[in-house]
Amino acid sequence: MALFAEEHSIPMTHILSFQLNGAPVQALVKPSDSLLDVLREKLDVTSPKRGCDSGDCGACTVLLEGKAVRACLTCALTVENKQVVTVEGLSQDGKLQPLQEAFMAHGGSQCGYCTSGMLISATALLAKSPHPQRQDIAQEMSGNLCRCGCYEEITQAILDTARKGE
Amino acid sequence: MNQYIGKAMPRYDAQGQVTGKVRYVDDIKVPGMKCVKVLRSPVHKGEIRGLDFSRALKVPGVVGFVTAQDIPGKNAYGRFQDMPVLAPENRVRYRGEPIAAVVAADEDTALEALSQVRLDIEEQTPVFDMFEAMQPDAPLVRHDSKSNLWVHYPPDITEVTMVKGQMDEGMNQADQVIEGRYSTGVQDHAPMETNVSVAYRDEMGRLVIHTVSQTIYAHLGMLCAILAMPMSRIRFIGGRVGGAFGGKNDIHTDHIAALAVLKFGHPVKYRLSREEDLQFTTKRGAFVLDFKTGVKNDGRLTACRIDIWHDTGAYAGMSPYGLEKCAMFAPGPYDFPHIKVTARTIFTNRPISSSMRGFSVINGQIASEIHMNRVAEALGMDPWELRFTNAWRDGDQGVTGYKVRGAGALEAMKKAAELAGIKLPDKLMSMSSRGRQAS
Numbered sequence A: 001m002a003l004f005a006e007e008h009s010i011p012m013t014h015i016l017s018f019q020l021n022g023a024p025v026q027a028l029v030k031p032s033d034s035l036l037d038v039l040r041e042k043l044d045v046t047s048p049k050r051g052c053d054s055g056d057c058g059a060c061t062v063l064l065e066g067k068a069v070r071a072c073l074t075c076a077l078t079v080e081n082k083q084v085v086t087v088e089g090l091s092q093d094g095k096l097q098p099l100q101e102a103f104m105a106h107g108g109s110q111c112g113y114c115t116s117g118m119l120i121s122a123t124a125l126l127a128k129s130p131h132p133q134r135q136d137i138a139q140e141m142s143g144n145l146c147r148c149g150c151y152e153e154i155t156q157a158i159l160d161t162a163r164k165g166e
Numbered sequence B: 001m002n003q004y005i006g007k008a009m010p011r012y013d014a015q016g017q018v019t020g021k022v023r024y025v026d027d028i029k030v031p032g033m034k035c036v037k038v039l040r041s042p043v044h045k046g047e048i049r050g051l052d053f054s055r056a057l058k059v060p061g062v063v064g065f066v067t068a069q070d071i072p073g074k075n076a077y078g079r080f081q082d083m084p085v086l087a088p089e090n091r092v093r094y095r096g097e098p099i100a101a102v103v104a105a106d107e108d109t110a111l112e113a114l115s116q117v118r119l120d121i122e123e124q125t126p127v128f129d130m131f132e133a134m135q136p137d138a139p140l141v142r143h144d145s146k147s148n149l150w151v152h153y154p155p156d157i158t159e160v161t162m163v164k165g166q167m168d169e170g171m172n173q174a175d176q177v178i179e180g181r182y183s184t185g186v187q188d189h190a191p192m193e194t195n196v197s198v199a200y201r202d203e204m205g206r207l208v209i210h211t212v213s214q215t216i217y218a219h220l221g222m223l224c225a226i227l228a229m230p231m232s233r234i235r236f237i238g239g240r241v242g243g244a245f246g247g248k249n250d251i252h253t254d255h256i257a258a259l260a261v262l263k264f265g266h267p268v269k270y271r272l273s274r275e276e277d278l279q280f281t282t283k284r285g286a287f288v289l290d291f292k293t294g295v296k297n298d299g300r301l302t303a304c305r306i307d308i309w310h311d312t313g314a315y316a317g318m319s320p321y322g323l324e325k326c327a328m329f330a331p332g333p334y335d336f337p338h339i340k341v342t343a344r345t346i347f348t349n350r351p352i353s354s355s356m357r358g359f360s361v362i363n364g365q366i367a368s369e370i371h372m373n374r375v376a377e378a379l380g381m382d383p384w385e386l387r388f389t390n391a392w393r394d395g396d397q398g399v400t401g402y403k404v405r406g407a408g409a410l411e412a413m414k415k416a417a418e419l420a421g422i423k424l425p426d427k428l429m430s431m432s433s434r435g436r437q438a439s
Helices: A035-042 A100-106 A115-128 A134-140 A151-163 B016-017 B107-115 B167-173 B216-227 B254-264 B274-280 B317-330 B361-381 B383-390 B409-420
Strands: A014-020 A023-029 A059-062 A067-068 A083-085 B034-040 B046-052 B062-066 B098-104 B117-121 B160-164 B176-184 B196-201 B207-210 B234-237 B270-271 B284-294 B303-312 B338-347
Touching: A023 A115, A035 A059, A059 A115, A067 A115, A100 A115, A100 A151, A100 B016, A115 A134, A115 A151, A134 A151, B034 B107, B034 B254, B046 B098, B046 B254, B062 B107, B098 B107, B098 B254, B117 B196, B117 B207, B160 B317, B167 B284, B167 B303, B167 B338, B176 B361, B196 B254, B207 B254, B216 B234, B216 B254, B254 B270, B284 B361, B303 B317, B317 B338, B317 B361, B361 B383, B383 B409
Parallel strands: A014 A083, B034 B270, B207 B234, B303 B338
Antiparallel strands: A014 A023, A059 A067, A059 A083, B034 B098, B046 B117, B062 B098, B160 B338, B176 B284, B196 B207, B196 B270, B284 B303
């Protein structure tokens, strides 16, 4: 069976260029690579986690042009020349963002495996609606699973960040 | 220390977590690292007639295969040393049982190689239901055992029995006897981090294993036995775990990654996909519990008879140990003058059951508490009153004869009622765990 890429004369490898946490990066990618493959395996950016590799858990959430997306479901080739932000890019000049401080203060992480995805989804949420209600948070964060059970602490961290941003 | 007590402190590693700097095992990369994947049984029970790697070995990028023959030490591990690392004697006992492992350049190559293995397996009749498995003519899960019951006390005692007082006498004193059957199902821990190992030889020739184990020293000992290596030759590095909940109390990847390094010398990563982790790792096992409770019309419990059946799947895992805990705590935190509990662990061709948080105790508690509500209903009594009347006080005795000290069920129930906004009668609120006379 001929591969889709062969049938359509798509090159089997491609030099992908995009902006990662504000800096230009390049990686040699296959058409089948996900953005998560490129970040973790090619660029050694490990904060997005491979929790399920099928878009169910949210641990690999990154910002793509300011929108929260699942890196495991994002075809790497589609981010050409776009802006990608991971947790590594949240703090500036060694200074934590208020949301990161709030996660620490409220105990928004236990094992920490979902934390990167939670922080990115919460960042996108606060950018979209700076004063969210509890139900907005429940709705917007519903794609991010935490098995340790930090949902309440995470909600408090987001509410606290929104309050302090006023 | 006093400045910390009673204050909310950030986790020691919270800053690392919120900046993405914490390194989990799956984040570790070693130069020249190969990928390990495992060929697993496609059937629930069977005998392997043929295993041919010749086509798979021709896939570019394949290093080779590891089988049971490559294990230098014992092909057995676990609390009861009954789980094989790789299918021994060509037998498989549950769907997904590891048969052989491939070492390859990357995951795609490893999966391609597995698809090229010619596995000739003769499927045999499995048994999935505990009660069917206990029938005399049931197919044996373990061909070398006399029955599908785990032998709790060698040579041949398959039942755990715990007795306090004279159960029959207690039942005779009862005004009413209430019976019920309860069952709980199989559950996966599903931590956010799937099971994964990174293993390699260091510059001193020692075997290094980065593990997600939550039972690191017990697992180190098991690895020594499997690999026939002393502890001084294994650096077992753990502590960073992305959730476990009891599921990482059993080895799932460390042993196979280590064998791959011993055979081929390459550094390796063996990581389970979410699908593999959900299907093939140990589970919270299924329970069936029969309760028979004797009670006076005034609400005083007189006797309790509990029968427990626990499905451990194809191997023991930690189930026999969990079963004893279940038996010990199934009567609940209530003062029964007479108790008899019998319990057994049963093999079926289902995935292996082992520890999961609350570890077998909660299965008994679920049954016990639902049953208490039924007893209250039969008496026409408020379930709070039934529980308050019978809750453990200091000095009460459990089923194995242990004395209860620091009892707290009454105080916990008072707090629960308060949080739920339920006003309990003064008669109940004045009761205390410090003694029955005080009430």
